Amino acid sequence: MCNLYEYDMTPEVMQTLKDHFGLVGAGYLDVLRGRNGPQRVYPNYEAPVIRSLATPDGIVRDIAPMRWGFPAPPFYKIKANVTNVRNTASGYWKPYLKAGQRCLVPATAFSEPDRNTSKPVVFRWFARPGGELFYFAGIWREWEGDRGTKKAPNIGKHLLFSFLTTEPNGVVEPIHEKAMPVLIRxxxxxxxxxxxxxxxxxxxQKPAPDDAIVLLPADKKEA
Incomplete structure (x- = not known):
């Protein structure tokens, strides 16, 4: 399960987003431009998400801040927010797999717990060979409720996202045998x-080719 990733809004990444998607929401791009260096994203953190929106003038591409994690379905025994979705055949997820509810989650690296370590578990990082931008295959929804803590409630309307996972490829499997995110490259x-x-x-929804990502050296990037 991937519960930690990074994005880095370098000038090159910003230009790629503009060139590929013709994004509206330029004010939020300005906010992102002011964030220096890689930004780590944990569950319930806000992060940039790209989606298609229907407007009176047609379909536009929008970039917006969303919180990571859907509310748990009623049938889940564990009620933690759902950050990864594997079983896309479940009827619960079908409404969010329509074109208007699918989204792209920009990223430059993701982390998985190393099954070869324990107490404490070491998290290892994966990225494109040249550090290029990629996206997680995401879904999004509107939701109203509390996304804060007991000490600091955050009650209101929220935009939420999660993303799909699949079986691991040959690079991820030796570290984390259960799953890897679906990567859009x-x-x-x-x-x-x-x-x-x-x-x-x-x-x-399939593993990325083995040559699409690399395992970063442990001494270069640790959670």
């Missing part, structure tokens, strides 16, 4: 995930 894949019918979009 090309512009064509991004368009497919945002706009295609659900059955076509879900063809992307």
């Amino acid at each position: 090309t512009r064509d894949e991004a368009e497919q995930w945002l706009e295609a019918p659900p059955e076509e979009a879900l063809q992307l």
Whole structure:
């Protein structure tokens, strides 16, 4: 289960987002531009998310801050927020797999617990070979309630996201044998995930090729 990742809004990443998606929400881009260096994202943190929105003038691409984690379905025994979705055949997730509810979550690295360590568990990081931008295949929803703590409640309307996982590839499996995030790596894949019918979009729910990511050295990046 991936519960930690990073994004780094470098000038190159910002330009890629603008060139690929023609994004509205430029004010939020200005906020992101002011964040220096990699930003770590944990469950319930806010992070940038790209989505397609229907407007009177047609479909636009929007970038907006959303909180990581859907409310747990009623049938879940553990009521923690759901950050990863694997069973896309479940009827519970089908409404969020429609084109208007799928989204892209920009990232530059993700972390998984190393099964070869214990007490404390070491988290290892994975990234594209050249540190390039990629996206998680996400879903999003509106939700109203409390996303704060007992000491600091945060009651109101929220935009929430989660993202899909799949079986691990040959790079991730030696570290974390259970799953890896679904990675969107090309512009064509991004368009497919945002706009295609659900059955076509879900063809992307598969492990990334082994040469698509690398395991970063432990001394370079530790959680």
